[in-house]
Amino acid sequence: MVKLHRLISIVLRLAAAGAAAAAAIIMVISHETATFFGIEMEAKYSYTPSFVFFVVAFAVASAYSLLVLLVRPGSTVSRLVLLTDVIVGMLLTGAVAATGAISDVGKNGNAHAGWLPICAQVQAYCGHVAGALISGFVSLVVYFLIIMYSLHAVAEPMCSCH
Amino acid sequence: MVKLHRLISIVLRLAAAGAAAAAAIIMVISHETATFFGIEMEAKYSYTPSFVFFVVAFAVASAYSLLVLLVRPGSTVSRLVLLTDVIVGMLLTGAVAATGAISDVGKNGNAHAGWLPICAQVQAYCGHVAGALISGFVSLVVYFLIIMYSLHAVAEPMCSCH
Structure with a gap:
C-alpha cells in the first residue's frame, strides 16, 4: 500500500514536472516577426510581463517537482512539502490566469x-502562446491532483496510533 | 485551546469575507465616462472578461466564507472544508492575477x-480597479492564512490517540 502511494506520487510529480517544463519552453521559443502596413512588428514573450511571470513560475514548478522526488516520505521535510505544494499550486494558477487574460486581449482585443487583436498578424506566435497555456493548464491540473492526494496522505498515516 | 482555535478561525473567515465583499463591490461600482479627442469613452468592469471573473470569484468567496462559519467543527463536512478552501484560494489567486495583468496594460500599455495605456483618460476608474485589486489581495492573503491554519488544525487533532 505504501509502495503504491509512493508510485502514484512519483508518477504525478514526473507528469507535473514534464508538463511545466514543456509550458515554459514552448513560451520561451515563441517568437515571430511580421510586417503590417509597412511597419515591422516583432512578437516575443519577453515583451509581456505576464508571459515572463509564466515562464519563471513554470520553470520553478518544474525544478521543484523534481527536487521533491528526493524527499524521503515520512521525514520532517515531507510534512513541509504539502505547504509548498499549495504555494506552487497557487503560483501556477496565477501564471495561467494572467497569461490567459493577456492572450484573450491578443486574440479578441478590447474594443x-x-x-x-494582434493574433491575425502573428499567428505562429499566438499558436505558441496557446500551446504553452494548454501545457501549463495540464501541469496545473496535475498539481491540483497532487495537493488533493497529499491532503489525503497526510491525514491518513497520522491516525495509525492503534 | 479548542475555543481559541475556533475564535481564530471565525476572525479569519470574517476578515476574508469582508475583504472579498469589498473587492467585489469596489469593482462593480467602478464606472467612468470620459471624452478623449471628441470621442466619448466609457469604462466599466463588465467590458473586461477578467474583471467580470474577478467580481464573480470574490462574491462567491465572500458568501462561501460566511457559509463555512455554520459548519460544526469536527463534523464530516468540516473535513471537506480544507479541500474547498484550497479551491477557493486558487480561484482568488487566478482572479487577482488576471485582473492585475489587465490593469498593468491599462496603466502602462504594451507598446x-x-x-x-488608458488610465490617464479614466483616472477614477483605474483608481477603483486598483482599490478592488488591493482589497482582493488582502482577502487572498487572509485565505492563505486560513489554508495554512486549517492544514495545521487538520493534522493535529487526528493524532490525539493517547
Missing part, C-alpha cells in the same frame, strides 16, 4: 479600451 | 502590441 472599449481601443486595444486591437 | 509592442500597440495597446495604449
Whole structure:
C-alpha cells in the first residue's frame, strides 16, 4: 500500500514536472516577426510581463517537482512539502490566469479600451502562446491532483496510533 | 485551546469575507465616462472578461466564507472544508492575477502590441480597479492564512490517540 502511494506520487510529480517544463519552453521559443502596413512588428514573450511571470513560475514548478522526488516520505521535510505544494499550486494558477487574460486581449482585443487583436498578424506566435497555456493548464491540473492526494496522505498515516 | 482555535478561525473567515465583499463591490461600482479627442469613452468592469471573473470569484468567496462559519467543527463536512478552501484560494489567486495583468496594460500599455495605456483618460476608474485589486489581495492573503491554519488544525487533532 505504501509502495503504491509512493508510485502514484512519483508518477504525478514526473507528469507535473514534464508538463511545466514543456509550458515554459514552448513560451520561451515563441517568437515571430511580421510586417503590417509597412511597419515591422516583432512578437516575443519577453515583451509581456505576464508571459515572463509564466515562464519563471513554470520553470520553478518544474525544478521543484523534481527536487521533491528526493524527499524521503515520512521525514520532517515531507510534512513541509504539502505547504509548498499549495504555494506552487497557487503560483501556477496565477501564471495561467494572467497569461490567459493577456492572450484573450491578443486574440479578441478590447474594443472599449481601443486595444486591437494582434493574433491575425502573428499567428505562429499566438499558436505558441496557446500551446504553452494548454501545457501549463495540464501541469496545473496535475498539481491540483497532487495537493488533493497529499491532503489525503497526510491525514491518513497520522491516525495509525492503534 | 479548542475555543481559541475556533475564535481564530471565525476572525479569519470574517476578515476574508469582508475583504472579498469589498473587492467585489469596489469593482462593480467602478464606472467612468470620459471624452478623449471628441470621442466619448466609457469604462466599466463588465467590458473586461477578467474583471467580470474577478467580481464573480470574490462574491462567491465572500458568501462561501460566511457559509463555512455554520459548519460544526469536527463534523464530516468540516473535513471537506480544507479541500474547498484550497479551491477557493486558487480561484482568488487566478482572479487577482488576471485582473492585475489587465490593469498593468491599462496603466502602462504594451507598446509592442500597440495597446495604449488608458488610465490617464479614466483616472477614477483605474483608481477603483486598483482599490478592488488591493482589497482582493488582502482577502487572498487572509485565505492563505486560513489554508495554512486549517492544514495545521487538520493534522493535529487526528493524532490525539493517547
